[in-house]
Amino acid sequence: MPVDAYVEVGAKRVFAGALAWPGWCRAARSEEEALDALIAYGPRYAAVLKGSGVRFTPPAKASTLEVVERLKGDVTTDFGAPSIAPKADAMSVDRRWLTRQERILRASWKAFDRAAEHVTGPLKKGLRGGGREVDAIVAHVVGAEASYARMIGATAKEFEEADADAARVDERAIVLEGLERAVTDGIPAAGPRGGKRWSAPYFVRRATWHVLDHAWEIEDRSSGS
Numbered sequence: 324m325p326v327d328a329y330v331e332v333g334a335k336r337v338f339a340g341a342l343a344w345p346g347w348c349r350a351a352r353s354e355e356e357a358l359d360a361l362i363a364y365g366p367r368y369a370a371v372l373k374g375s376g377v378r379f380t381p382p383a384k385a386s387t388l389e390v391v392e393r394l395k396g397d398v399t400t401d402f403g404a405p406s407i408a409p410k411a412d413a414m415s416v417d418r419r420w421l422t423r424q425e426r427i428l429r430a431s432w433k434a435f436d437r438a439a440e441h442v443t444g445p446l447k448k449g450l451r452g453g454g455r456e457v458d459a460i461v462a463h464v465v466g467a468e469a470s471y472a473r474m475i476g477a478t479a480k481e482f483e484e485a486d487a488d489a490a491r492v493d494e495r496a497i498v499l500e501g502l503e504r505a506v507t508d509g510i511p512a513a514g515p516r517g518g519k520r521w522s523a524p525y526f527v528r529r530a531t532w533h534v535l536d537h538a539w540e541i542e543d544r545s546s547g548s
Contacts, residue, residue, distance in 0.1 A: 325389040326382055328361065329409045330354050333396030338405045342391070344368065344379065345424070345524075346431050346531030348405060358385045367539060375430035377423060405532060412524040421506045424527045425499060431534040432495060435464065438541040446544040454544060462487035464537050465494050471530050474521040476510050477501025502526065 331338040332354065339357035340348035347368040349360035365381025372379045382388070392409050399406035442457050455463065465487045469479035472494075479497050480490070505523045513520060521529070 324387075326387055327391045327411075328358070328388040329392040329394060329411075330357060330390055331394040331396045331400055331405055331407050333398075333400030335401040336396070336403065338396070338400065339388075339390075340405065340409075340528070340532070341388075342409060342411045345427055345528040346371070346535045348528070348532045350403070350405075354390075355385075358388055358390075361385075361388065364539075368535070371434045371535060371538075372427065372430050375426045377426050377430070405529065408522065408525040408528075412522050412528060414524060416506050416523055418506065420524075421503060424502070424524075427531060428498070428502075428527060431531045431538070435534045435538040435541075438538040438545075442541060442545050446541065449544075454540075457541060458488070460537050460541060461491065464534060465491045467533055468498060468530055469494050471521070471526060471533075472498050472501050474519075475501055475505045475523060475526045476520065477504070498530070 326344075327342045329340055329342060331340075336350050336352065337354050337357040338348055338350045339354070339361045341361065347361065347364065349357060349364050351357040351360050362382060362385045369379050369381045392411075394407040394409060397406050439457050439461055446454060446456055448454050472479045477497055477500065479494060479501075502523060505526070510520050510523065
């Protein structure tokens, strides 16, 4: 069966994602390379969802992917994060949709926690000697997800970086509560200061991408790998 995909094309970077599978999203320098990377990460995404109650069978080749939308990226795209919501994320959602997304979110959090907890030493540095250590990655992910939650109207707490590990439990509860409220009550068109909002589907897409991107980073940079 074809897998509907979209690409977000920036000047320096292209993201490819599967519309029905938030978190399964990879980037490269060209559309072809991004789609190939998406296929290559299919088995890793399947491993994330194993036991979640959401069945996923990774396709074997890039020709299975059917690009149904091409989005023009922006500076955030080139910086290294998907930034533009596909049209599918404007769809109306219900509690059945919510149940599935919560399972995918929880599975991504479990994958991230496993990766962080199994590190036995310093992470390998990048080609230029850069890269955060695990504690800093945890703080970054928790802080980013709190910011994302505000985009759907949730009230996320501020925390110190040193408290990020403990804060992630409360922050995830806030995310789930905010997501449920967004589905049942709707999301205001703008924030209290006129800022933009995200749709619930785009929130899940962006949040799961970010969590899994760093889970896989930790796995790939782990000294024990």
